[in-house]
Amino acid sequence: AQSVTQPDIHITVSEGASLELRCNYSYGATPYLFWYVQSPGQGLQLLLKYFSGDTLVQGIKGFEAEFKRSQSSFNLRKPSVHWSDAAEYFCAVDSNQAGTALIFGKGTTLSVSS
Amino acid sequence: GAVVSQHPSRVICKSGTSVKIECRSLDFQATTMFWYRQFPKQSLMLMATSNEGSKATYEQGVEKDKFLINHASLTLSTLTVTSAHPEDSSFYICSARDQMGDPLYEQYFGPGTRLTVT
Numbered sequence: 001a002q003s004v005t006q007p008d009i010h011i012t013v014s015e016g017a018s019l020e021l022r023c024n025y026s027y028g029a030t031p032y033l034f035w036y037v038q039s040p041g042q043g044l045q046l047l048l049k050y051f052s053g054d055t056l057v058q059g060i061k062g063f064e065a066e067f068k069r070s071q072s073s074f075n076l077r078k079p080s081v082h083w084s085d086a087a088e089y090f091c092a093v094d095s096n097q098a099g100t101a102l103i104f105g106k107g108t109t110l111s112v113s114s
Numbered sequence: 115g116a117v118v119s120q121h122p123s124r125v126i127c128k129s130g131t132s133v134k135i136e137c138r139s140l141d142f143q144a145t146t147m148f149w150y151r152q153f154p155k156q157s158l159m160l161m162a163t164s165n166e167g168s169k170a171t172y173e174q175g176v177e178k179d180k181f182l183i184n185h186a187s188l189t190l191s192t193l194t195v196t197s198a199h200p201e202d203s204s205f206y207i208c209s210a211r212d213q214m215g216d217p218l219y220e221q222y223f224g225p226g227t228r229l230t231v232t
Contacts (some may be wrong), residue, residue, distance in 0.1 A: 028129035032218060037225075041228070042225075043207065043223060043224065043226045044158075044207070044224075047162075049218075049220075051218050085189045088157070090157060094221065095220075096218055096219055098146055098211060098213050098219060099143070099146055099163060099165070100163075101148040101150075101160050101163060101209070101221070102209070102221050103160070104157045104158045105157065106156070106157045107156075107157045109155075
């Protein structure tokens with residue numbers, strides 16, 4: 001069965017510092033991987049996705065993620081965090097089959113300190 | 115990109131009443147839609163898979179008689195919370211998979227519906 005683990009429940013980063021959010025997945029075949037961001041009281045916004053090709057994926061808002069098959073990881077990074085990046089971040093895995101849904105990790109809350 | 119809408123965005127209802135939430139795919143057809151539930155400070159939990167023209171498939175622990183799902187057309191799925199109670203208060207999010215997508219049958223999410231049961 002598919003599963004996603006986000007080991008860090010809450011991370012605090014200083015504004016301007018770099019960020020890395022961890023995501024590990026469990027899936028038997030090649031996974032399709034996603035990172036979403038959610039601000040309080042809002043819906044999900046897709047940051048980036050990976051389904052094939054270059055293992056370093058660029059997304060919106062200056063985020064990137066690297067797929068590492070050997071480590072079953074898809075960590076999210078940003079070189080310089082802005083206060084507006086404070087939000088909840090979810091990693092998700094998809095089998096890309098018509099009848100199956102995305103499976104989400106438990107999320108990581110990012111706080112940004114000044 | 116494809117758009118999924120939900121209506122209403124917020125609803126407050128009294129305990130014991132029923133509430134219907136609509137999920138529409140605006141610019142693509144979706145034979146399969148999904149309903150998630152999100153409690154405060156928690157992740158999205160899949161409740162059910164909605165299949166056009168057939169019965170929904172519910173995840174373990176989700177009461178199908180309480181959460182009625184109807185997927186009557188290729189662009190509309192509805193979730194009805196029957197005899198709502200305060201513990202049903204939550205954020206409900208739907209998604210739809212664009213099965214014409216190439217190469218990825220990408221799943222698009224609605225903006226969510228905040229249900230508060232008083």
